[in-house]
Each structure stands twice: as C-alpha cells, then as structure tokens.
Amino acid sequence: MQEPFDIFIGPTPYSVFPEEDNTFTIFKDGKEYTQIQKDTEGVWLKMDYETGLPLFDEDVEVNEIGRQIGLYQAEK
Numbered sequence: 001m002q003e004p005f006d007i008f009i010g011p012t013p014y015s016v017f018p019e020e021d022n023t024f025t026i027f028k029d030g031k032e033y034t035q036i037q038k039d040t041e042g043v044w045l046k047m048d049y050e051t052g053l054p055l056f057d058e059d060v061e062v063n064e065i066g067r068q069i070g071l072y073q074a075e076k
Helices: 060-075
Strands: 005-009 012-018 023-028 031-040 043-047
Touching: 005 060, 012 060, 031 060, 043 060
Parallel strands: none
Antiparallel strands: 005 012, 012 023, 023 031, 031 043
C-alpha cells in the first residue's frame, strides 16, 4: 500500500491517505475532510460517510484533489 503524502491546491494543504480500490481519505488543514474515489480519468467521486457509497454530484474541489493525486502518482 502506498504511503500517505501531501498535496497543495493554492495555499491549502491536503494530506492524502491511500486506501484500497483507488479510494483516498483526505485531510484538509489537519482535519479529516472527505473520502474520494476515482471514477474515470478526469472524474473523482466524493464518498458518503454514512453509507460509504459514492455521491455522483460533480465537485470541482474533489476533481482538483484527484488531479493532484494523479500528478503525484505519475512522479513516483
């Protein structure tokens, strides 16, 4: 399993904790923020905390977090 890593979107720090099946737990400003999962190449889904199921609403911030994860992984 991949080790946790940090990304930045503008001045905002995000800590990324890889889980199974292209799922990542995201911490924003040191606090647990959300869990996301890769859907397609450019689309990432926010996961519902209560059910663990993906929410199919498009979220610009989640997609940018996912894009940054992809860039980080491509560097490895």
